[in-house]
Amino acid sequence: MVIRILRQLGVFLLTALAASVVVFTLLSVVPGDPAEVALGTSATPEALEAQREAMGLDQPAPARYAEWIMGLATGDFGVSAVTQQPVIDELAPRLGTTLLLVGAGMGVALIVAVPLGIVAAIRHNKPDGAFFSGLSQLGVAVPAFLAGILLITVFAVHLRWFPSGGWVRPGDGLGDLLRHLALPALSLGLVQGAVLARYVRSSVLDVKREDYLRTARAKGLSPNRALMKHGLRNAAIPVLTVSAVQLTVVLIGAVVIERVFVINGLGDLLLMKIDTRDMQSVQAIVMVLVLAVLLINLIVDILYTIIDPRLRERA
Amino acid sequence: MSPENPAENTPPRPGSAAGNGPAGAGRTDAPRSAGTSDPGPGSGAAAKAGSPGEAGGQPAVRIRDLRVAGPAGELVHGIDLEIAPGERVGLIGESGSGKSLTAFSVLGLLDEQLSVSGEITIAGSENLIGASEARFGKLRGTVASMVFQEPMTALNPLMRVGDQVAETMLVHGTVSGRAAAHRKAVELLDQVRLPDPPRISRSYPHQLSGGQRQRVVLAIALANDPAVLIADEPTTALDVTVQAQVLELMAQLVRERGSSLLFISHDLAVVGSITDRVAVMKDGEIVESGPVREVFTAQRHPYTRALLEASDLSGEVLGDAASGARSGSAGDTAGTAPPVTATSTGGAGTAATTSGTASAAAGRDTSADEVHDRVATPRQTPVAGVRAASAPAAAPAAPGTGPEHRWDGDEVTGERIYNQAEQPLIRARGVSRLYRRGVLSSARTSREVKGLDDVSFDIAPGQQVGLVGESGSGKSTLIRQICALDTPTSGEIEIAGITLRDAEGREAGRKDLHRIREQVSIVFQDPMASLDPRMRVRQIVAEPLIGVPKAEAAERAAEALSSVGLGADALDRFPHQFSGGQRQRIGIARALVTRPKILVADEPVSALDVSVRGQVLDLIAELARENNLTLLFISHDMSVVRHICDRVMVMSAGRIVEAGPTEEVYSDPRHEFTRKLIDATPNLAEVLHGA
Structure with missing residues (x-):
């Protein structure tokens, strides 16, 4: 088991390294001269040359990559050419905001999906089961930003229950934070929850057909108890796989949702930095997002090992 | 509720x-x-x-x-x-x-x-x-x-x-x-x-x-x-x-x-x-x-x-x-x-x-x-x-009096060559297949698993050889070699005159592999799973005919189907429209369409109902005879092998432990494992006589 986890850790590091090469290369070939961005279009060629040298842009690409990746490893994301601030200072607080948003969104998704999917599976040949199934089908068709706009229209504009946007820091009062978190988390989570519910449903339907569930019933367990005790953990394995993919989708979806709800998160920062051609920051943000996705997958892999004894000893 | x-x-x-x-x-x-x-x-x-x-x-x-x-x-x-x-x-x-x-x-x-x-x-x-x-x-x-x-x-x-x-x-x-x-x-x-x-x-x-x-x-x-x-x-x-x-x-x-x-x-x-x-x-x-x-x-x-x-x-x-x-x-x-x-x-x-x-x-x-x-x-x-069942099995010759293992032929360089023949169609010498676990495998057992362990045997043209053994005994590994789907890790093996691997470790190239696969056809165990549900029977049967003109392929497919007792109306139907026995017939037609020399049948009747089992067995035996096929018939059921094969090879733990004419082995098993296998096989006659 330990070997398996170590191996997954190794895979994580290698993938992260490979991803960093891709990110670096892509952003290097994007047109635009960081020195020019820093000094403005009116700068003299001599000043530009000096600026390039100061920024290390005269170095060959591999050397620049090496410097970047070494910095990355020590938490140094470089200095923004536009704001002259360390990138990390801008990035860190916004990362916290986005992670909170993503976590809340995924939480909503799971809270919606797991019961909805299980009920839809248990009652799959009854009218209400079909209703739940149809409900999740509807959810699948709605994109997150549209759900966000609808939620704002209903709950912020008409009912005035929640603010239509904005954000407060966690330190400024939990109640206020939750009020600001509610609508964006719902718009992220409801749609993903609807998608996930379909997977939960089919996964539960699959385990319902498993022989060991029949064995459990032959022992005297009621169908629902057999499902709860023997089925759900087995059903969780494929759901976990989909959840990992969904978490990634939620993370990317947060970029858009932050715009809809005017939240100063990582996505908002990313769009802003692209506007100002602050490539140093863009590169750092993209890399952080990539690392987050890889980390999610690493955690899911470790969870597999915990859930499934068969994986603990297999290669 | x-x-x-x-x-x-x-x-x-x-x-x-x-x-x-x-x-x-x-x-x-x-x-x-x-x-x-x-x-x-x-x-x-x-x-x-x-x-x-x-x-x-x-x-x-x-x-x-x-x-x-x-x-x-x-x-x-x-x-x-x-x-x-x-x-x-x-x-x-x-x-x-x-x-x-x-x-x-x-x-x-x-x-x-x-x-x-x-x-x-x-x-x-x-x-x-x-x-x-x-x-x-x-x-x-x-x-x-x-x-x-x-x-x-x-x-x-x-x-x-x-x-x-x-x-x-x-x-x-x-x-x-x-x-x-x-x-x-x-x-x-x-x-x-x-x-x-x-x-x-x-x-x-x-x-x-x-x-x-x-x-x-x-x-x-x-x-x-x-x-x-x-x-x-x-x-x-x-x-x-x-x-x-x-x-x-x-x-x-x-x-x-x-x-x-x-x-x-x-x-x-x-x-x-x-x-x-x-x-x-x-x-x-x-x-x-x-x-x-x-x-x-x-x-x-x-x-x-x-x-x-x-x-x-x-x-x-x-x-x-x-x-x-x-x-x-x-x-x-x-x-x-x-x-x-x-x-x-x-x-x-x-x-x-x-x-x-x-x-x-x-x-x-x-x-x-x-x-x-x-x-x-x-x-x-x-x-x-x-x-x-153990009593009559042991009766003809007390175990232990004869040689521990039965094999035909000489002991060459100390190894036993089972079923040795003058001009074998399949010739295997010291064939082993080792499987290695990955370097990072956390399995605590040995790094190497022996699928086949130093196996030597011949199969002469036209022989009908049964291969029996429990699951995990190496039967499937052996037929994977014979069908050229896998190559031994050591030893030499020659199939229909084509070398799959020689003693020096040279392995057959792509062309030779293809030639072997043309000569060896296989009928699979599960007729439900071994036919593509989205292909028509016509396509399924003609599929092995690579490089054969379309018209000829169609003709041969129809011919093969009729030889297994299915009419031309079967050609345009899909596998799910047939019963298990009929599906296995389609599988046999597909195996025969290339006109192979060797037919490998991998437990072809174990997934079928008893009443069709006999018919399918008889069909395989008859087709093998008519087309002068060499038959290699894999089964865990001794009585099925006894019904269809003139010779039998018994495998256990990656090795052949006994081989010989079926009736002889059946009535006078020499190896302990063969005896165990025969004793364990439920037998109607024994049930009734013993009851």
Whole structure:
């Protein structure tokens, strides 16, 4: 088991390294001269040359990559050419905001999906089961930003229950934070929850057909108890796989949702930095997002090992 | 979930109390143990439901006019079946005959979409048809329990085995407390003769073999000493030798507990070896029932006879069964001694259970006698047929007198070349196939697994060679080499004159591999899985013809199909439109379309019903003869190989352990493993003669 986890850790590091090469290369070939961005279009060629040298842009690409990746490893994301601030200072607080948003969104998704999917599976040949199934089908068709706009229209504009946007820091009062978190988390989570519910449903339907569930019933367990005790953990394995993919989708979806709800998160920062051609920051943000996705997958892999004894000893 | 059954208190229909069922479907063999008074559990309910014809002890299971209907129509057409306490009844039939539906109805485990009617009582209960889920929940696992066909999937893969056994007791509160339940679970695992029960109880299912898992399922089923055990093809998925052990064990444990057994199988020999009485099902009806020997020797229904003929490949039973059945049972009156198996653990425990067996059996045998007065002697060994087989097998030549292994030919450089031939079509020398685990594998066992271990043999052109052995013995690995789907890691092998790997380790190139694959065709085990469901038969059969012009390919496909007995109208249909036997014929046509020299048949009939099994075997034999094919026939079933092959090679643990002419090996097995295999193979004739 330990070997398996170590191996997954190794895979994580290698993938992260490979991803960093891709990110670096892509952003290097994007047109635009960081020195020019820093000094403005009116700068003299001599000043530009000096600026390039100061920024290390005269170095060959591999050397620049090496410097970047070494910095990355020590938490140094470089200095923004536009704001002259360390990138990390801008990035860190916004990362916290986005992670909170993503976590809340995924939480909503799971809270919606797991019961909805299980009920839809248990009652799959009854009218209400079909209703739940149809409900999740509807959810699948709605994109997150549209759900966000609808939620704002209903709950912020008409009912005035929640603010239509904005954000407060966690330190400024939990109640206020939750009020600001509610609508964006719902718009992220409801749609993903609807998608996930379909997977939960089919996964539960699959385990319902498993022989060991029949064995459990032959022992005297009621169908629902057999499902709860023997089925759900087995059903969780494929759901976990989909959840990992969904978490990634939620993370990317947060970029858009932050715009809809005017939240100063990582996505908002990313769009802003692209506007100002602050490539140093863009590169750092993209890399952080990539690392987050890889980390999610690493955690899911470790969870597999915990859930499934068969994986603990297999290669 | 479902409302209380309104029919619960309905008195039984007078006409169905005993004797003939509706439509004269079957004789019910109601026990007439009139004198004995056996109140049993729930006698109050029974008195209410009791009929004048059945005073005294209630049957363990009583089924009256059971009908099961699905969306597409009725599947079980009003069957009657009764099982006396302690009686072992077999339910025989092919797939689709309704035998499993019958079994599942008893425990209320039918699919929700099926509707049931009639009457079912277990150990004197009220009529359970339409009973609530809660009512069934109280019966399942306590009064009646079940063992299923597929041990590999019957256990929860994420839960420790001990917990799964303990759960049965905890659900019903038959043992107080978790600790006590776990202690009892370990005891039960010991009773089903699993080695090192404390360790096994902490294992997960994937760490156990199929036979071990089936023992665990048996432990679960017997945990609360049920009055009835229902076993649905419990050994079909197991190797023969394991099957024999599990059958013995099941018979012994059921006997110890005085439980009744309803044993469902398509295999007549297996059913005959473990039950007292059989009922034959066909198309949802019981067409014949009675004591095993009577049904098997004096079949009244043509279907029973057909089944018997199909099962009796050697022709031993139908030829002399009538006289044979009368010949005494001296062979096995050694009797109630506990069956000796390789896995029996702890002499003390077994001895203790023996006395229990004897006393439990004593009380029961008398009533059994009354019921089956036509049986000369009450059956005394649980699985007489299986065990008795060892006696005649050893008779012709005492084991140990001849050479330990049989092989034809010289010992060249100290190695044994099995089945050596002058000009072999397949020539293998010192062939090994090692599988290596990955460097990062966390498996604690050896890094290397020997799929094939130094195997040398010849197969001459036109020979029909059977390859037998248990799962994991290397049969599949060997045929993978012969079909050029894999290459040995050492040794040399030559197929139809083309070298797959020579002694220096040079391996065949792409062209040669292709040439070998043209010469070697394979028929797969599962005709359902080995045909692409989205391809028409025409495409399936013509697919191996690579580089053949379309018109010619079509012609040859039609030709191949007609040679397996399928008409041209089959060409444009899809696999799902055919029965299992027909699908296997399509598979054979596909194998023959390239006009190969060598036909490899990998358990081609093990997934088929008994009645078509014989036809498909005969077809393969006939086609092999007509086309002068060299046949390599893989099977775990010695009797099938005996039916079709002139030579046999026995494999065990990646090695060939014995080879020779089939009859010779069969009548005089030299290697211990061959003897074990032959002894374990259920044999109809032995069942009847030993009974």
